[in-house]
Amino acid sequence: MPSTTPTPATAGPVRPRPGVNAGIVDRARSGGRAASLTFDDGPNPADTLRLLDVLRRHRVAAVFCLWGEHVDAHPGVVRRIVADGHTLCNHGMRHDDMGAWPPERIAADLAETNEAIRRAVPHARVRYFRAPYGAWGRTPAVAAALGMQPLGWRLSVGDWEPPGTDELVRRLLDGITPGAVVLLHDGGGDRSQTVEAVDRVVPVLRAQRWRFTLPRKHA
Numbered sequence: 001m002p003s004t005t006p007t008p009a010t011a012g013p014v015r016p017r018p019g020v021n022a023g024i025v026d027r028a029r030s031g032g033r034a035a036s037l038t039f040d041d042g043p044n045p046a047d048t049l050r051l052l053d054v055l056r057r058h059r060v061a062a063v064f065c066l067w068g069e070h071v072d073a074h075p076g077v078v079r080r081i082v083a084d085g086h087t088l089c090n091h092g093m094r095h096d097d098m099g100a101w102p103p104e105r106i107a108a109d110l111a112e113t114n115e116a117i118r119r120a121v122p123h124a125r126v127r128y129f130r131a132p133y134g135a136w137g138r139t140p141a142v143a144a145a146l147g148m149q150p151l152g153w154r155l156s157v158g159d160w161e162p163p164g165t166d167e168l169v170r171r172l173l174d175g176i177t178p179g180a181v182v183l184l185h186d187g188g189g190d191r192s193q194t195v196e197a198v199d200r201v202v203p204v205l206r207a208q209r210w211r212f213t214l215p216r217k218h219a
């Protein structure tokens with residue numbers, strides 16, 4: 001009787017942890033005129049620290065999707081993000097396109113990123129994962145198995161170009177829809193226009209009875 005090939009041990013858990021699932025959240029927690037602000041690719045001291053001042057002044061709680069290498073370079077900025085009460089999101093260690101990666105490789109990268117975050121902030125809770133370039137591939141199930149909810153977006157304004165602060169303000173005010181998760185960037189380049197646009201847009205939307213809440217906990 002031929003022997004069968006033993007099943008290789010799986011590289012990690014495959015089921016979602018309690019409270020999360022493999023769906024991609026792109027809606028705010030509240031209904032009606034509510035939106036969630038999310039900032040990718042930091043920490044980036046030049047702009048993240050000013051952004052934190054802006055968010056504090058306007059009393060907005062946001063999500064920061066952290067690039068692991070940048071966390072290692074600027075752990076003090078991550079501590080400030082957490083101290084200010086914002087929510088953390090894993091954005092991968094090296095901002096790789098994971099769209100074609102097998103689950104084991106994705107799991108290793110996401111774990112490495114969380115280890116970097118916890119070197120900066122021990123016991124930090126990392127609630128979300130966002131795939132670099134939106135190249136989700138097999139990342140949603142892996143993120144959920146590691147206890148992180150995949151976090152997408154409904155509005156992106158091209159702030160990486162960057163198109164000018166006035167144009168960013170216009171795109172945000174024209175593009176906002178009830179319940180939208182909004183994708184912005186505080187790292188990966190000069191993001192001063194993003195910081196200035198947020199500083200201008202939040203009071204305008206507040207005057208129109210918009211609220212800023214966190215994204216939904218799960219899809």
Ligand SMILES: [Zn+2]
Nearest residue numbers: 040041132133
């Ligand atoms: Zn990114």
